[in-house]
Amino acid sequence: MSDSNPMHDILTRWKAAFDGHLPDAMAELFTPDALFQGFDPDVAAGREAVRAYYDAVPERRTADVTVLHTYTIGEDAAGGFADVVFRDPTGWQAPVHLSLVLRRDADAWRIRQYHVSRISTEH
Template identity: 75%
Template sequence: MSHPMHDVLGRWKAAFDGHRPGAMAELFTEDALFQGFGPAVVAGQDAVRAYYEAVPDDRRAEVTVLHTYTVGERVAGGFADVTFSDPTGWEAKVHMSLVLRRDDNGWRILQYHVSRVAAGG
């Protein structure tokens, strides 16, 4: 059986690559904490949707899951390396960490954080 991190990130990648902000927001809990490229932490599905609506629709993500963990039956998470890119050659490498929570809707993202990988690092 696959770890929930693999499933959630597979759905996240499909929604991101398809530029579907509504589908992205549905992957998150209603009270999710989210920190993307900006310095501010935002909360909730509406903030997540707004963040992804602002992402150019030609961006894609390559995801490599590095580590997963499970705490009981309702909490899981892990770490991944993600490379965002677009057809112009723009690229941004990040470390991603997720905390997942299982509820009546399945596994969803409770906490999302990315940090850019410095050039040469």
């Protein structure tokens, strides 16, 4: 665990779980009461919802992550922003802005709130 930059640490583990299509490992990165806003229109809550969301992602998708900004609030809260491009071998891609709120649990930093916003050049 990297205490000096929890955002980089959690996104490194998140990318490995996403690229490896490991929905159980992905769910473990989140707090039990996490709020999750992916591409679905509804906000999901809890690890099981996160696991189900990532289980439904096609297996050959990967994510390119660029951390833009990080912050900490005391010793047990952190977060930040990243740009992520989801891709698959067919040429499909979806660029998004990702924002995270992190909370330190007893053994590791975990994602408490996750939100993506698709980047579009159309208005």
